[in-house]
Amino acid sequence: MSVQIRLARLGRKKLPFYRLVAASKGAKRDGRYIEALGTFDPTQNPAKVAFKTDRIKAWIELGAQCSDTVAQLVEKEIPGYLKGITEGRTKKIQEKRKARKARAKK
16 A cells, blocks of 8 residues: 555644644545654644654655645745655656666667
8 A cells, every 4th residue: 555645634623733644545534544744733823834854754755645735835844855856756767668668679
């Protein structure tokens, strides 16, 4: 199963509070998760974000995908990190494709 870094909603009605978690893609939004990676409180002005950046980096390097909202939050906290990771992954994929095509031509 693949791992996704996403938000799990806590708090009460009309006062949301989110926990940033690493969870299986098949798990429910507020269900079981593997590890808590931080918090996000949008009710404060400005919104309060607290991450364990080292753990987030570790999960992303292991292949975890970020949800769109989490990707925006991580990009604010660690500028340019996700862009570098995705460029590295696409470069690796392109190199494998070239090698496969070269083998097929032989």
